[in-house]
Each structure stands twice: as C-alpha cells, then as structure tokens.
Amino acid sequence: MATRVGRTGRRLSVRFLLISLASLVVTLLQAPAGADSVDPAAEARAFRDYFLHKFPNVKPDDFVNGPYALNEDMRRQWEEKEQFPPYEFSLENGKELFARPFANGKHYADCFADQGIAIRQNYPQFDAASGKVVTLELALNQCREANGEKAISYTGEDMAALTAYMAYTSRGMPFDIKIPNDPRAIEAYENGKRYFYTRRGQLNFSCATCHVQNPGEHLRAEVLAPALGILNAMPIYRSEWGGMGTTSRRFISCNSQVRGVPLPPQSDEYRDLEYYLSYVSNGLPISGPGSRP
Ligand code: HEC
Numbered sequence: 001m002a003t004r005v006g007r008t009g010r011r012l013s014v015r016f017l018l019i020s021l022a023s024l025v026v027t028l029l030q031a032p033a034g035a036d037s038v039d040p041a042a043e044a045r046a047f048r049d050y051f052l053h054k055f056p057n058v059k060p061d062d063f064v065n066g067p068y069a070l071n072e073d074m075r076r077q078w079e080e081k082e083q084f085p086p087y088e089f090s091l092e093n094g095k096e097l098f099a100r101p102f103a104n105g106k107h108y109a110d111c112f113a114d115q116g117i118a119i120r121q122n123y124p125q126f127d128a129a130s131g132k133v134v135t136l137e138l139a140l141n142q143c144r145e146a147n148g149e150k151a152i153s154y155t156g157e158d159m160a161a162l163t164a165y166m167a168y169t170s171r172g173m174p175f176d177i178k179i180p181n182d183p184r185a186i187e188a189y190e191n192g193k194r195y196f197y198t199r200r201g202q203l204n205f206s207c208a209t210c211h212v213q214n215p216g217e218h219l220r221a222e223v224l225a226p227a228l229g230i231l232n233a234m235p236i237y238r239s240e241w242g243g244m245g246t247t248s249r250r251f252i253s254c255n256s257q258v259r260g261v262p263l264p265p266q267s268d269e270y271r272d273l274e275y276y277l278s279y280v281s282n283g284l285p286i287s288g289p290g291s292r293p
Pocket residue numbers: 065066067196205206207208209210211219222223224225226230231233236250251254255257258273292
C-alpha cells in the first residue's frame with residue numbers, strides 16, 4: 001500500500017511541475033498580508049471564483065457534493081446509493097444520542113442556540129472569552145463536560161453520529177461563519193489559511209496541492225474533492241473506513257496521506273484550519289452527512 005501511494009505521489013509531483021499556472025493562482029490566493037490588510041471577505045470571493053472558473057459547468061451549490069460534483073460516473077453511482085444511504089444507521093444513532101439526557105437531566109439541546117437544531121452552518125465560531133475557535137465537535141464535548149460527562153473521542157462513532165444528526169437538521173442552510181473584528185479572530189483565520197497552504201510530509205504536499213490545484217484528478221481510486229465546499233458534507237461515510245468519519249478524522253487521515261505527522265484532534269491548528277475552510281465556503285449549503293465510495 002505504502003509503495004502505491006509513493007508511486008502516485010511521484011507521478012503527481014511530475015505533473016505539478018507542469019502546472020505552474022495553477023501554482024501562481026494559488027500563490028495569489030494565499031498572498032500573505034499584515035493583519036491590518038487582511039480582507040477575509042475578498043479572499044473568500046477570490047477563492048470561490050477560482051473554482052467557478054476552473055469548473056465553469058459546475059453550479060456553485062454543487063461543490064458541496066465533493067468529488068461527485070466533478071465526476072459523472074461517480075455521481076450516478078452515488079445517486080443510486082442515496083436511496084439507501086450508508087450513513088442512515090449513524091444518523092438514527094445520532095438522533096437518539098442527541099435526545100438522551102445526561103446524568104444531571106440536561107440535554108445537548110440545552111447547550112446550543114435553537115436547541116441545536118439547524119445550526120451546524122454557524123460552526124466553527126470564534127469565542128471571544130477564550131480567544132479561540134470553537135468547532136461543533138469541540139462544542140459538543142464542552143457541553144458534555146459542563147454537564148459533568150466525560151468527553152467522547154473526536155474520531156469515534158458517537159461524535160460522527162451526533163454531528164451527522166446536527167448536519168442533517170441543517171441541510172440546505174448556507175455556511176454563515178463570522179470573523180468578528182477582533183485581531184485574535186483574524187489571526188485564527190490567517191493561521192488556518194497558513195496551515196492549509198503549507199507543504200509538509202515526506203511528499204511535501206500542502207492541503208492545497210490536492211484540493212486546490214488538483215480537484216477532479218484521480219489519486220488511486222479516489223477523485224480529489226475541491227476545497228470549495230469541502231466541509232459542507234461532513235461527517236462522511238466512507239467504504240474504505242467501513243464507517244463514518246468526523247472532520248477530525250478526515251484531517252488526520254489527509255495528513256497521513258502525505259506521510260506527514262497528524263496533529264491531535266481539535267488542536268488549535270486544526271480548529272483554525274476548519275475555521276478558514278468553512279469561512280471560504282460561506283454561502284454554500286450544508287449537505288451532510290455525506291457518503292463516499
Ligand atoms: C495527497 C493528496 C491529499 C492531500 C495533500 C490532502 N488530501 Fe484531503 N483528501 C484526499 C483524498 C484522496 C480524499 C478522499 C477523496 C476526496 O473526497 O477528495 C480527501 C478528502 C478530504 C476531505 C473530505 C472531502 C470529501 O468531500 O470527501 C477533506 C475535508 C479533506 N480531504 C481535507 C484535507 C486537508 C485539510 C488537507 C491538509 C491537511 C488535505 N485534505 C490534504 C487527498 C489529499
């Protein structure tokens with residue numbers, strides 16, 4: 001398996017040398033700037049326009065369907081599968097877990113606006129009190145701990161099930177991530193962006209190498225999803241995993257793909273990364289939970 005990844009990596013590397021034009025665009029997208037001159041809204045527009053120009057036949061909202069937006073064959077198979085979606089079991093489980101009271105009689109619903117229904121599009125949020133980004137996964141565990149319960153694993157089934165349910169109640173709601181006028185919020189966004197464009201691992205790939213420069217291309221049996229809308233379908237069921245994966249799990253496995261060292265789930269970098277990626281997809285509808293071949 002490892003050698004197959006290696007060969008693919010080298011093949012891709014050669015191709016990347018030729019795609020200097022794409023690199024130039026990517027450089028422009030990530031143009032570093034002082035905190036004063038950062039304009040996230042303008043950057044998000046440029047990010048979106050890059051994908052709309054690269055794929056003029058894909059409707060903007062369709063980017064939330066990941067690889068299916070870019071590949072007709074995969075799309076047909078997916079549409080058939082959606083009649084009996086493989087995430088159904090997790091969704092039911094999530095609904096049940098969400099409703100189950102904690103030992104103190106309180107519920108997850110008590111921790112969230114609108115009882116936690118149709119709010120997924122508002123996460124991650126910048127929390128002024130801690131000066132940090134709070135993702136939905138983190139908020140769920142904060143809720144548990146505030147109510148005397150132990151935190152659950154960020155990469156486990158229960159977290160996937162809970163976020164699947166919360167995404168499901170939010171389907172169709174456009175991402176609405178806010179960056180308040182607070183230097184710490186802007187720095188979190190900048191930090192997430194930096195993480196996304198920094199090359200790392202033995203293959204020296206950044207997230208952008210695969211998801212900005214090469215969406216729609218094959219990597220082994222998979223078709224690379226575009227970075228625009230890449231979190232809208234989370235969490236996702238993947239046959240390769242034989243189950244559901246949270247955003248945390250996906251970040252870790254993508255870091256491992258390039259033989260890099262993954263960070264602990266919900267570390268500051270991953271939270272900032274999620275903040276950045278969600279923000280640049282503002283306006284695109286939540287489509288989760290998703291399923292991938
Ligand atoms: C070597 C190429 C490669 C790199 C580098 C890479 N990924 Fe991925 N990523 C994949 C593949 C392959 C998949 C599964 C197929 C797909 O959906 O794109 C995937 C899937 C994802 C998904 C789920 C999208 C979906 O619709 O299924 C997210 C989110 C994601 N990657 C984020 C990241 C982030 C963040 C980074 C940087 C830390 C990163 N990736 C780096 C190859 C890569």
